[in-house]
Amino acid sequence: MKYDFTSILNRRGMDAIAVDTPFEEEGFNHDYFAGIHLKEGMDWIPMWVADMNFPTVPTVQEAIIERTKHPAFGYFSPRKEYFEEIIKWQENRNGVTGLTKACIGYENGVLGGVVSALNVLCSKGDSVLLHSPTYIGFTGALTNNGYHIVHSQLKKDGEKVWRMDFEDMEKKIVENHIHACIMCSPHNPTGRVWEKWELEKAMELFKKHDVYVISDEIWSDLILEGYKHIPTQMISEDARNRTIAMYAPSKTFNLAGLIGSYHIIYNPWLRDRVDKESSLSHYNDMNMLSMYALIGAYQPEGYEWVDELRQVLTENVKFACDFIEEHFEGVEVSRPQGTYMLFLDCEKWCKAHGKTMDELQKAGLEAGVMWQDGRPFHGEYGIRMNLALPLSRVKEAFERLDKYVFH
Secondary structure (H helix, E strand, O other): OOOOOOOOOOOOOOOOHHHHHHHOOOOOOOHHHOOOOOOOOOOOEEOOOOOOOOOOOHHHHHHHHHHHOOOOOOOOOOOHHHHHHHHHHHHHHHOOOOOOHHHEEEEOOHHHHHHHHHHHHOOOOOEEEEEEOOOHHHHHHHHHOOOEEEEEEOEEOOOOOEEOOHHHHHHHHHHOOOOEEEEEOOOOOOOOOOOHHHHHHHHHHHHHOOOEEEEEOOOOOOEOOOOOOOOHHHOOHHHHHHEEEEEOOHHHHOOHHHOOEEEEOOOHHHHHHHHHHHHOOOOOOOOHHHHHHHHHHOOHHHHHHHHHHHHHHHHHHHHHHHHHHHHOOOOEEOOOOEOOEEEEEOHHHHHHHOOOHHHHHHHHHHOOEEOEEOHHHOOOOEEEEEOOOOHHHHHHHHHHHHHHHOO
16 A cells, blocks of 8 residues: 555654543543553553544645745635635545535534534424434534434344434424434444435435435545445435535544534525524634645545545454454444444343443453443444554454453
C-alpha cells in the first residue's frame, strides 16, 4: 500500500480522548473508566470513541501548513475550491449529479446541523422517528433540545442482517403524528449499508405520511468492500426535495478536532430556513484551517487514501467477526457493511456465565481493551467496538479478550 495503516500511532499527549482519558494524574476524568485497574503488563488499546488510530492523508497537513505560512488569519469567506472539491467528491464517490454551490451549507458538526434542521421542521416537544439501536449523539442532541424520540427497532433477518421494520415505522408515524425522521446511512452503530430497495420503500412511506427526512451520511465514505453507498436524496425527485443530508470529512479523514461539516439541501424552501436557523447562534462559522483541511482531503491523494483505508477496514472487520464466531460462544454480531464499528450482542454469553454487563465491561477494560458500553445505544447487552486500528492491534485486543474475558 502507498499509505501507512500498519504503524502504531503514538497519540499520548496529543489531545486525543481516545487514549488520554485513562492517564489523568488525578485519576480517571471520565465515569466510564472509574475504578478500572489495568492488569500488570498491559497497555490500553483504544477501541471506544469513534475516531481512527491512523495518520490522516498527508495532503491535509500540507494544505494547513502551507496556509499557516502566511501570518494573517482575519475574517474570510469560503474559497471557491471548498465548494468545487465537495461537488467533485460527491460526484466521483457517490454518483451525485446536479449538485451546486447553492445547495451546500456549512455546519460546525452533524449533530448541530440535525438540531437546526429539526428546529425548522418541528415544534418543541414533537416526536421524531429514529431507528434503534440508536447513535448516542442523536439521543443527547434531541433530548437536550426538547424533542421526543420514538424508536423503531431494526430487526435481524435470517442472515443476521439488520433490516428496517416498515410496518412498525408506519405504525409509529401514524400513532405519534410524526413528520420528521432521522435516517443514519450507513447506520451507526450496526454498520448497515442500506440497499436501494430499502431506501425506496422508506422514502415512499415518508412521502405517504408527509415526513421530512434528515439523513446523517457522515459515514458514507467508509463503505466496506462489496457494498455501495446510495445517497438518500438520489432515490427519487421527491426524496431529493424532502431530505436534508449531512456530511463531513471528519469521520473519513479523522479531522473531528478541526470541526467542520456540511449539509446538502436541494429544496430552496428548506435550504433558506435551515441556513437561517444555523446562523442564529452566531457561532456556526467556518474555521479557516478546517476549510483547508477539507480541500486537502478531497485531493486525488485523498481518493487513493480512502480506497486503501476501505481495504484495511474490510480486513479488520473480517478478522474480528471470524474470531468472534470461532472463539466467543454466546456472543453474536451482525457483520458490518460500512463504518469501522462492531456492535456485539452479549446476552447469551452473560446469561450462560452468570455475568452482568457491568462485570463484562470491566473485565474487558482491565485487560486493556477500551471498548464502549452499548446500552446507551439501546442495546441491552451491547458493546460497541472501534476497529480503525492497525490489524496487529486488533488481533492483540481479541487475543486478550479470548484469554481474560470470554474464556
